[in-house]
Amino acid sequence: MIRIDKLNVHYGSAHVVRDVSLDIATGESFALVGESGSGKSTVLKALAGQIRDWSGTVDLGDVRLSPGKHPRELIRRVQMVFQDPYGSLHPRRTVDDHLDEPLQIHGLGDRDQRILSMLDAVGLARKFRFRLPHQLSGGQRQRVAIARALMLEPDILLLDEPTSALDVSVQAEILNLLKGLRAERGLTFLLVTHDLPVVSFLCDRLAVLKAGQIQEIAGVEQLRHRNLGSAYGRELVAAAEGVAAEQA
Amino acid sequence: MALLEVENLKVRFPSESGMVEVVKGVSFSLGQERLGIVGESGSGKSMTGRALLGLIPKPGVVTADRMQFDGIDLTRLNERAFRRLRGARLSMILQDPKFSLNPVMTIGEQIGEALAFHGRMSAREQKQRVLKMLEAVRITDPERVYRLYPHEVSGGMGQRVMIAMMAVLEPDLMIADEPTSALDVSVRGQVLEILDDLVQRTGMGLIMISHDLNMVARWCDRILVMFNGRVVETCAAGKLGEATHPYTRGLLASLPRLDETRQTLPVLDRQSLGGL
Numbered sequence: 001m002i003r004i005d006k007l008n009v010h011y012g013s014a015h016v017v018r019d020v021s022l023d024i025a026t027g028e029s030f031a032l033v034g035e036s037g038s039g040k041s042t043v044l045k046a047l048a049g050q051i052r053d054w055s056g057t058v059d060l061g062d063v064r065l066s067p068g069k070h071p072r073e074l075i076r077r078v079q080m081v082f083q084d085p086y087g088s089l090h091p092r093r094t095v096d097d098h099l100d101e102p103l104q105i106h107g108l109g110d111r112d113q114r115i116l117s118m119l120d121a122v123g124l125a126r127k128f129r130f131r132l133p134h135q136l137s138g139g140q141r142q143r144v145a146i147a148r149a150l151m152l153e154p155d156i157l158l159l160d161e162p163t164s165a166l167d168v169s170v171q172a173e174i175l176n177l178l179k180g181l182r183a184e185r186g187l188t189f190l191l192v193t194h195d196l197p198v199v200s201f202l203c204d205r206l207a208v209l210k211a212g213q214i215q216e217i218a219g220v221e222q223l224r225h226r227n228l229g230s231a232y233g234r235e236l237v238a239a240a241e242g243v244a245a246e247q248a
Numbered sequence: 249m250a251l252l253e254v255e256n257l258k259v260r261f262p263s264e265s266g267m268v269e270v271v272k273g274v275s276f277s278l279g280q281e282r283l284g285i286v287g288e289s290g291s292g293k294s295m296t297g298r299a300l301l302g303l304i305p306k307p308g309v310v311t312a313d314r315m316q317f318d319g320i321d322l323t324r325l326n327e328r329a330f331r332r333l334r335g336a337r338l339s340m341i342l343q344d345p346k347f348s349l350n351p352v353m354t355i356g357e358q359i360g361e362a363l364a365f366h367g368r369m370s371a372r373e374q375k376q377r378v379l380k381m382l383e384a385v386r387i388t389d390p391e392r393v394y395r396l397y398p399h400e401v402s403g404g405m406g407q408r409v410m411i412a413m414m415a416v417l418e419p420d421l422m423i424a425d426e427p428t429s430a431l432d433v434s435v436r437g438q439v440l441e442i443l444d445d446l447v448q449r450t451g452m453g454l455i456m457i458s459h460d461l462n463m464v465a466r467w468c469d470r471i472l473v474m475f476n477g478r479v480v481e482t483c484a485a486g487k488l489g490e491a492t493h494p495y496t497r498g499l500l501a502s503l504p505r506l507d508e509t510r511q512t513l514p515v516l517d518r519q520s521l522g523g524l
Contacts, residue, residue, distance in 0.1 A: 028321075035432040172503075172514070172515050175504065175513055176513055180512075196506055197506050198510055
């Protein structure tokens with residue numbers, strides 16, 4: 001579903017993504033892990049059409065992406081959920097506005113019904129439909145952001161740290177929701193996170209990135225058994241368990 | 249005698265519908281130990297820490313039956329007296345070095361400022377103290393870092409600078425509010441180790457405020473769990489797994505693990521906890 005071959009991204013003179021190649025199957029949930037500056041979010045941005053200058057080959061389903069062009073057809077198939085539920089919703093638009101906008105832009109009918117069933121699908125009571133973002137909790141906002149991403153019935157969901165701004169108890173609710181939606185709708189997930197336990201819960205495979213380069217691609221079983229192959233991968237696991245990472 | 253004793257601490261803020269109580273009668277005492285305060289957003293954990301330092305902004309109101317630090321009654325202290333205490337004997341590390349360091353002062357000047365405010369020493373002595381402190385927080389090239397501005401250092405180093413600034417006067421009690429949340433996982437351990445090292449060497453008390461149960465369990469001696477403005481449970485850090493309160497148990501269960509195989513994570517039943 002997602003095939004990336006030798007993706008390279010430069011920001012000015014900085015080479016932030018170096019020869020990243022990935023092959024992600026339909027219905028798979030794949031994680032990109034690494035620390036800040038590792039280039040993991042940049043890969044996501046290239047797929048979402050948020051950066052214009054990249055090189056390499058990227059195929060999403062049977063559509064080949066080209067830098068700087070993002071056809072409407074692709075927008076319907078690839079949607080994104082961002083980290084900060086406070087920053088990613090328009091403060092003066094209601095939940096209904098947020099969910100309706102993509103339908104209007106893409107000229108989809110039956111809007112009322114679609115919005116109601118989406119509210120049900122993401123576990124938001126219908127009474128929230130005409131509320132503004134500030135009247136919602138962080139978890140509810142993230143449900144709205146997920147609902148908005150799903151309005152166009154995409155095949156691929158790009159998730160950029162979708163739960164790291166949330167409290168642990170709310171994180172559990174959102175993780176369960178994402179897992180359920182993926183099973184129900186056969187979605188393909190590409191998740192960016194620094195939180196390895198989240199990967200264990202939600203993903204099938206992961207790629208470890210450091211300084212723009214893939215260190216290794218591993219199955220989630222390897223992660224669960226603390227059995228990552230690369231030195232940097234093992235360092236991340238150690239850090240996740242609260243042990244100070246050994247300095248190289 | 250305990251270093252810090254708090255009885256029935258309350259923090260209130262006025263709102264359109266009357267006073268809202270965000271800390272609802274918290275009591276605890278602290279010796280020369282590492283105490284963790286955990287809870288989710290809105291639990292009142294940060295407000296508790298700030299109240300101890302007299303940092304609740306107006307129009308907030310702080311009351312307590314007793315709030316004593318090393319024999320000093322904090323409830324009767326005015327701002328002037330508090331300022332003499334803060335930094336010198338009581339200090340606080342905040343979450344994000346990007347926002348808590350002064351961007352237009354070099355790191356050396358910022359750390360030296362605390363020394364200049366609280367004591368009298370020559371410029372030369374002052375600089376020596378600062379360099380020694382930078383070394384103590386494991387900055388390998390203190391002479392160079394001394395001259396840098398905050399934007400020229402990484403997040404992890406910024407946080408070490410903040411620790412240096414707070415520890416340079418060897419306070420008796422340090423309050424660290426989410427000291428590692430803004431940092432990458434790979435440098436968190438290092439920052440915590442430095443804090444721990446200071447506690448061991450200088451014998452200062454440490455209050456670590458965090459939402460991260462596992463981190464607090466690993467780095468503290470004792471834990472207070474806060475929910476909805478109250479302390480719902482106190483336990484030894486090593487026995488967090490044996491916690492009995494439904495909120496604590498719920499939080500622990502809802503956390504994904506590295507070897508996670510559960511299909512769904514249990515979620516908190518807020519309805520049943522709501523009345524607490």
